[in-house]
């Protein structure tokens with residue numbers, strides 16, 4: 001059985017965690033575009049250098065470069081039995097550029113806006129070690145992590161920033177999901193990591 005899985009879902013849906021679990025379970029690699037960019041830069045290739053010059057000042061990699069990166073990755077031998085692609089294509093332009101392979105499954109982890117906000121809005125990050133914690137676990141901004149660093153709320157974890165990212169997901173990614181039609185399986189993202197993982201295994 002070949003698994004070429006696209007994993008989609010809004011911020012807070014836990015798709016990164018699910019991609020890792022699924023990767024171990026199926027014995028196939030999981031990667032997202034950010035990872036592919038970092039890996040290519042680490043090789044020191046000319047293409048990697050070009051990407052580095054783009055992202056260093058905070059610019060986004062073009063849809064063509066992203067597609068080229070993915071095409072290179074899909075030529076590596078470890079994807080022989082499949083792969084899990086985390087969060088790509090995230091808009092119609094990327095979908096149009098993704099011409100060189102066809103997924104077997106498009107899994108969408110659904111989470112309501114309220115639930116995403118609840119999960120992400122209480123997220124704190126340690127300035128010292130970068131660990132992520134939750135206000136629902138009793139942490140407060142300004143408290144100290146065991147490493148001695150201070151817990152704070154990142155600018156992109158404020159409710160306004162989260163709302164904005166959710167709006168972009170709904171506007172840009174929902175049309176991509178529609179494009180994949182009968183390949184799409186929706187998974188309820190409410191519940192524990194294990195519960196959501198069991199649902200994913202059921203639809204594969």
Ligand SMILES: [Zn+2]
Pocket residue numbers: 126127128129130131145146147148149
């Ligand atoms: Zn810390």
